[in-house]
Amino acid sequence: MTDVLDAALAVLSRGALCHLAAPSPRGPHVTPVVFAVEGGRLWGTTGRGTTKARRWRRDGRAAGLVRAGEDWVSFRGRVSTYDLLDPSTWGDSIGRIREVTAASARFTLRNARFFAGYARDAARVPLAWTPPARVLFSVDLEAGLVARGSHVVERWGRWGRGLDGAGAHRAVRDPLPDGGLPDDVRTLLTDRGEGTLALEGRYGPVVLPARWTRSDGVFLVVIPRRQLALAAAPARGVASLVIERASRWRAAKMRGALIRGQAATLVPAELRSGRRSLESAIRDIVDDDPEDVAVIRLRTRSVVWWHGWASGTVGRP
Numbered sequence: 001m002t003d004v005l006d007a008a009l010a011v012l013s014r015g016a017l018c019h020l021a022a023p024s025p026r027g028p029h030v031t032p033v034v035f036a037v038e039g040g041r042l043w044g045t046t047g048r049g050t051t052k053a054r055r056w057r058r059d060g061r062a063a064g065l066v067r068a069g070e071d072w073v074s075f076r077g078r079v080s081t082y083d084l085l086d087p088s089t090w091g092d093s094i095g096r097i098r099e100v101t102a103a104s105a106r107f108t109l110r111n112a113r114f115f116a117g118y119a120r121d122a123a124r125v126p127l128a129w130t131p132p133a134r135v136l137f138s139v140d141l142e143a144g145l146v147a148r149g150s151h152v153v154e155r156w157g158r159w160g161r162g163l164d165g166a167g168a169h170r171a172v173r174d175p176l177p178d179g180g181l182p183d184d185v186r187t188l189l190t191d192r193g194e195g196t197l198a199l200e201g202r203y204g205p206v207v208l209p210a211r212w213t214r215s216d217g218v219f220l221v222v223i224p225r226r227q228l229a230l231a232a233a234p235a236r237g238v239a240s241l242v243i244e245r246a247s248r249w250r251a252a253k254m255r256g257a258l259i260r261g262q263a264a265t266l267v268p269a270e271l272r273s274g275r276r277s278l279e280s281a282i283r284d285i286v287d288d289d290p291e292d293v294a295v296i297r298l299r300t301r302s303v304v305w306w307h308g309w310a311s312g313t314v315g316r317p
Contacts, residue, residue, distance in 0.1 A: 004154045005040070007146045008075070012037050014068035019242060020044065020139075021063045021198045021205050022055035022079075026302065027240040027260030028063070028198035028205050029055060034111040035066075038103035040141060042075070045107070045134040048083065053135055056081065062139045063205035065196055075144035076157075076204050082136040104136065143203070150224045150287075158203050160232025163225065163294060165267035169274030171281075174217040174299045180314035185257050185305045188243050190214070192285055196242040197221050197296060199263065202232035210296075212241060215281040219259060219298040222282050225267060228294040239263035239296055254308065260315075261301035267294050 018035045021028035029051045035044040042064065046052045056062070056079045063076040082093045082100055093100055143157020176189065192213035199206055208231065212221045219241055244256025268275050268282075269291045279290050286293055302315025 004146065004156045005141070007154050008073045008141065008144050008156075009037060009040075011068045011071045011073045011146060012042065012066050014071075015066035015073075017066070017246060018042065018044065019065045019196045019198075019207055020052070021207050021240070022052045023059045023061055023200065023205050024051075024055055024260075025238070027238040027263075028200065028207070029260075029304075030196060030198045030207060030240050030242050030258055031306075032242070032244065032246060032254070032256075034107075034114050036103060036107040036110045038106050039099045041099075041103070041138040042141065043103040043107055043136065043138045045136055048085070048133055048135050053081070056137070061204050063198065063207045064139065065207040065209060067209065070149050072147050072209055073144055074147075074207055075139070075141050076206065077140035077142035080138050080140075082138075086135075100136065103138065107136075145227075145230065147227075150227075152227060152230065155230070159230040160202050161229060163229040163233065163267060164235045164265065165270055165294065166235045166264045167270075167272045169266050169271055169278045169297070171216060171274075171277055172218060172299070176217065176300055177303060177314045180312060181257075181303060181305060182307055182310075185255055185307060188245060188255070189257060189259070193243065195221070195244075197223065197239065198242075199231065199233055199239040199296065200237060202234075206231040206233075210241070211285040212243070213282060213285050217300075219300065220278075220282055221296040221298055222285055222293050223296065225292050225294045228265065228296075233265045233294075233296070236262070236264050239298055241298055254306065256306055258304040259298065259300050259302075260304070262299045264297045265294060266297055 017032045021030040033044045060079045062079045065074050080092050081089050083089045146154040195212045197208050197210040210221045241259045304313050
């Protein structure tokens with residue numbers, strides 16, 4: 001177990017951003033955050049009034065993904081928050097005072113480049129991004145995967161073993177919601193590329209790297225079949241997909257979108273009908289044998305977008 005966690009911590013130490021998810025009935029809420037690792041936990045900050053903070057007050061689970069070149073770690077665990085304005089968090093803060101102090105210092109040093117970016121854009125930084133409005137949090141690494149490319153090499157904690165796929169695929173049209181989506185964000189969503197998938201599996205939320213394409217507006221998200229089996233994805237449910245243009249040091253230059261909606265799990269090799277049309281739709285983004293992949297068909301219900309400090313939500317009720 002120690003060797004597995006050491007392998008995970010080695011990847012985490014090299015990654016710049018974590019795509020961190022909070023559970024939500026509409027699909028996990030996922031955004032990129034800077035982070036640090038201290039005492040075997042992942043640490044970060046979020047705005048006191050953000051969706052993540054609100055969701056964690058109701059459901060204290062989290063999941064995340066950190067990439068470092070071809071290597072990546074997916075993890076999940078319980079969240080603890082440390083907020084001077086929230087008495088319910090003071091017990092944890094006092095009990096872990098040394099760790100909280102060390103984590104705060106490590107977080108500041110590790111992410112100095114981003115803080116330099118904030119300083120450069122100080123005149124435009126909203127109050128919610130400044131220290132007085134931020135809350136420190138930690139995530140226990142209760143379960144995780146260590147992988148290189150499409151191959152999982154280590155894992156710890158509880159994971160699934162099977163995949164429950166829908167029996168048929170039928171092509172449908174599903175255009176993005178009209179109005180309110182900036183053009184420079186919309187252009188990220190038009191063709192195909194790499195993204196970050198989040199879904200609610202049998203043992204909790206899971207965040208995985210993925211490739212995606214669009215067919216008649218529907219997002220088809222391709223994942224190695226074995227990875228989706230470990231996540232124990234349901235045949236039907238909700239899921240989220242992050243598509244973005246990131247910056248390694250300047251938040252003002254980041255833009256992206258969180259697509260959330262109804263999801264169906266499809267295993268091309270097991271479909272009773274629609275296999276040929278599905279394989280044709282994903283052909284350009286599949287490197288492995290089509291027998292070894294699974295697909296999440298995501299029909300958009302809402303899009304949370306961001307461009308620098310600006311953000312908004314568009315979608316259907």
